[in-house]
Amino acid sequence: MSISEETVDQVKKLEADKYKYGFVTDIEMETAPKGLNEDIIRFISEKKEEPQWMLEWRLKAYKHWLTMEEPNWAKVGYKKIDYQDLYYYAAPKSMDRPKSLDEVDPELLKTYEKLGIPLKEQELLSGVVAVDAVFDSVSVATTYKAKLTEMGVIFCSISEAVREYPELVKKYLGSVVPHSDNYFSALNCAVFTDGSFVYVPKGLRCPMELSTYFRINAENTGQFERTMIIADEGSYVSYLEGCTAPQRDENQLHAAVVELVALTNAEIKYSTVQNWYPGDETGAGGIYNFVTKRGACRGDNSKISWTQVETGSAVTWKYPSCILQGDNSIGEFYSVAITNNAQQADTGTKMIHLGKNTKSTIISKGISAGRADNTYRGLVKIMPKAEGARNFTQCDSLLIGNTCGAHTVPYIETRNPTARVEHEATTSKISEDQMFYCQQRGLSPEEAVSLIVNGFCKEVMKELPMEFAVEAQKLIGISLEGSVG
Amino acid sequence: MSLLSIRDLHATVGGNEILKGINLEIGPGEIHAVMGPNGSGKSTLSYVLAGREGYEVTRGTIAFKGKDLIDLAADERANEGVFLAFQYPVEVPGVVGMTFLREAYNAKLRYLGKQEIDAMEFLKFVRSRAKTLNMSDDMLKRAVNVGFSGGEKKRNEILQMAVLEPDLAILDETDSGLDIDALKLVSDGVNELRSENHSMLIITHYQRLLNYIQPDHVHVLAHGKIQRSGGKELALELEAKGYAEFSEEAA
Numbered sequence: 001m002s003i004s005e006e007t008v009d010q011v012k013k014l015e016a017d018k019y020k021y022g023f024v025t026d027i028e029m030e031t032a033p034k035g036l037n038e039d040i041i042r043f044i045s046e047k048k049e050e051p052q053w054m055l056e057w058r059l060k061a062y063k064h065w066l067t068m069e070e071p072n073w074a075k076v077g078y079k080k081i082d083y084q085d086l087y088y089y090a091a092p093k094s095m096d097r098p099k100s101l102d103e104v105d106p107e108l109l110k111t112y113e114k115l116g117i118p119l120k121e122q123e124l125l126s127g128v129v130a131v132d133a134v135f136d137s138v139s140v141a142t143t144y145k146a147k148l149t150e151m152g153v154i155f156c157s158i159s160e161a162v163r164e165y166p167e168l169v170k171k172y173l174g175s176v177v178p179h180s181d182n183y184f185s186a187l188n189c190a191v192f193t194d195g196s197f198v199y200v201p202k203g204l205r206c207p208m209e210l211s212t213y214f215r216i217n218a219e220n221t222g223q224f225e226r227t228m229i230i231a232d233e234g235s236y237v238s239y240l241e242g243c244t245a246p247q248r249d250e251n252q253l254h255a256a257v258v259e260l261v262a263l264t265n266a267e268i269k270y271s272t273v274q275n276w277y278p279g280d281e282t283g284a285g286g287i288y289n290f291v292t293k294r295g296a297c298r299g300d301n302s303k304i305s306w307t308q309v310e311t312g313s314a315v316t317w318k319y320p321s322c323i324l325q326g327d328n329s330i331g332e333f334y335s336v337a338i339t340n341n342a343q344q345a346d347t348g349t350k351m352i353h354l355g356k357n358t359k360s361t362i363i364s365k366g367i368s369a370g371r372a373d374n375t376y377r378g379l380v381k382i383m384p385k386a387e388g389a390r391n392f393t394q395c396d397s398l399l400i401g402n403t404c405g406a407h408t409v410p411y412i413e414t415r416n417p418t419a420r421v422e423h424e425a426t427t428s429k430i431s432e433d434q435m436f437y438c439q440q441r442g443l444s445p446e447e448a449v450s451l452i453v454n455g456f457c458k459e460v461m462k463e464l465p466m467e468f469a470v471e472a473q474k475l476i477g478i479s480l481e482g483s484v485g
Numbered sequence: 486m487s488l489l490s491i492r493d494l495h496a497t498v499g500g501n502e503i504l505k506g507i508n509l510e511i512g513p514g515e516i517h518a519v520m521g522p523n524g525s526g527k528s529t530l531s532y533v534l535a536g537r538e539g540y541e542v543t544r545g546t547i548a549f550k551g552k553d554l555i556d557l558a559a560d561e562r563a564n565e566g567v568f569l570a571f572q573y574p575v576e577v578p579g580v581v582g583m584t585f586l587r588e589a590y591n592a593k594l595r596y597l598g599k600q601e602i603d604a605m606e607f608l609k610f611v612r613s614r615a616k617t618l619n620m621s622d623d624m625l626k627r628a629v630n631v632g633f634s635g636g637e638k639k640r641n642e643i644l645q646m647a648v649l650e651p652d653l654a655i656l657d658e659t660d661s662g663l664d665i666d667a668l669k670l671v672s673d674g675v676n677e678l679r680s681e682n683h684s685m686l687i688i689t690h691y692q693r694l695l696n697y698i699q700p701d702h703v704h705v706l707a708h709g710k711i712q713r714s715g716g717k718e719l720a721l722e723l724e725a726k727g728y729a730e731f732s733e734e735a736a
Binding site: 431432433434436437438439440441442443444445447448451452454455456457458459 | 575576589645649
């Protein structure tokens with residue numbers, strides 16, 4: 001992978017509008033009353049036509065949530081969230097379960113077109129990517145469903161999965177992230193509204209990239225999506241999520257849960273390009289991105305790989321993790337986190353080694369500019385039975401300017417003497433020499449920063465599926481605008 | 486008309502005056518060598534011309550193709566056609582040489598209001614330039630200057646120069662740290678580019694580079710001023726007598 005001229009191109013083009021996804025779709029919405037109580041949860045469950053067990057699970061999670069306290073150990077600061085001042089359900093009125101794309105409100109289709117996500121199949125990237133589009137609390141459309149169904153792949157919204165495949169959902173829901181796991185995930189369990197569900201049958205290498213595009217549109221609304229991916233024995237799937245939200249002065253909460261299960265010899269590759277609205281230069285507005293993502297390598301020789309490019313959100317609290325249960329299973333975490341202006345990110349991973357000869361790799365690249373704070377927080381835990389476990393961790397931080405911060409907080413716990421754990425960390429600044437060298441070759445200061453940062457992130461960027469790598473490169477350039485000069 | 490016209494140039498670095506009234510005219514296609522003892526202001530002159538931050542012009546003018554260069558940022562000067570081959574080329578980790586060069590090439594095209602070049606077409610162009618210079622383009626597959634030997638770094642600078650085709654190339658001690666083979670390869674490259682469209686300002690401490698590249702004019706820079714100018718025979722004289730004379734002159 002090389003850094004393309006598109007990066008630089010895009011930076012130039014977008015100088016005027018810094019966050020091009022900041023528009024609002026004017027569409028009639030149906031919302032639940034503001035606030036959170038059991039009735040709201042019943043309302044959501046009813047809207048989704050859920051079975052009784054699902055409602056009970058939600059209520060159990062809610063009761064547990066009431067006993068919990070918001071975590072405060074992360075190196076982030078934000079205004080206290082008033083959970084009674086939020087809407088927990090918002091759906092376009094026209095979204096009363098359209099049967100096909102033809103019935104979807106044209107206003108919504110237009111929104112996704114504007115975001116660069118055409119939902120009409122013939123307009124999609126020559127059939128290599130299937131998309132589930134989630135707008136506020138509901139899934140708008142899922143493309144290529146028929147084609148995928150033929151192969152035995154289930155790709156649908158999680159609401160639909162609860163109705164259509166209750167046994168599968170029941171078996172795996174909460175099995176990786178239990179309802180009591182943490183404050184934000186418990187809240188998600190109680191009020192989750194939509195998200196994607198993927199099941200890949202035994203022995204199948206899913207020939208398409210599966211992708212979910214999350215859009216927050218409504219005001220004062222939290223988005224609580226839940227995604228589940230199950231890769232049955234010997235299967236493979238690559239999945240990508242993208243996220244954007246309108247530009248608003250107030251903060252919005254996004255508390256998602258993602259659960260991955262890889263059975264024997266299965267592999268899941270999960271990529272994220274997170275571009276929620278980051279707030280303005282002064283720190284007003286932006287998304288609180290408090291997300292729990294965890295994958296279980298349940299079977300022997302299974303593999304889960306997380307790749308994330310985090311450029312958006314005002315505050316990020318996110319630790320995509322792997323539980324390496326199966327012998328010889330592999331967990332990977334590749335991360336680029338960029339914070340500019342007043343953004344704060346506390347992100348990293350957890351690698352829990354349970355099985356024999358389990359391996360994990362962590363490559364984290366944090367870039368800070370403006371007054372931003374960027375923290376890598378990671379846990380590598382080797383349990384007593386994890387004979388021959390190995391981990392390699394590399395955390396690199398890059399600082400742009402003198403007013404930002406980079407922090408690395410690694411936790412390493414080994415309870416098996418055969419474990420090998422390596423941790424490397426560097427912190428560097430873009431040097432004046434590098435800037436001058438690039439400028440002397442004709443690059444503007446912003447083009448130079450974009451090029452240098454893309455080079456810094458290269459090891460992670462090359463893990464992204466090709467279709468999205470270019471997009472991610474552009475994003476890096478855009479999100480660092482105004483960081484020099 | 487001169488391509489580059491420097492008049493009474495004074496410049497400071499960190500508040501210290503390093504250049505104290507430089508006058509220099511470089512015509513199209515001419516090769517000028519600026520020689521001088523360590524600390525005479527040679528590298529400062531190259532940075533001032535390239536527009537490096539922290540190098541402040543306090544008096545005088547620099548006209549390039551009739552334009553006032555002092556008002557332009559470093560990248561604008563580069564795109565106007567000023568190229569600096571660095572004494573210490575800088576590493577850019579993770580950025581492949583070919584990409585770096587294409588970004589630079591396209592930046593200039595954009596500056597000139599021209600269409601950017603297609604990646605494949607550019608690759609062909611670079612290969613042909615490398616071939617003319619009798620250089621391999623292998624190093625362009627690696628990250629810019631990362632893990633390069635001293636000789637490779639200098640060759641890389643010359644290859645970049647050949648691709649970017651500047652009107653004026655400033656070679657800042659390009660010969661330093663080169664063994665005789667590398668020196669020859671670099672000089673051959675420079676001679677290959679010699680034409681009426683390419684002027685050069687060669688900054689060097691030693692005369693030996695000028696055995697391979699024949700300058701039209703030689704200047705001696707000492708104490709922030711050009712003390713003497715002459716033809717290539719001046720370089721030989723310096724080689725024989727050293728710079729001692731100029732330290733006395735100034736004193």
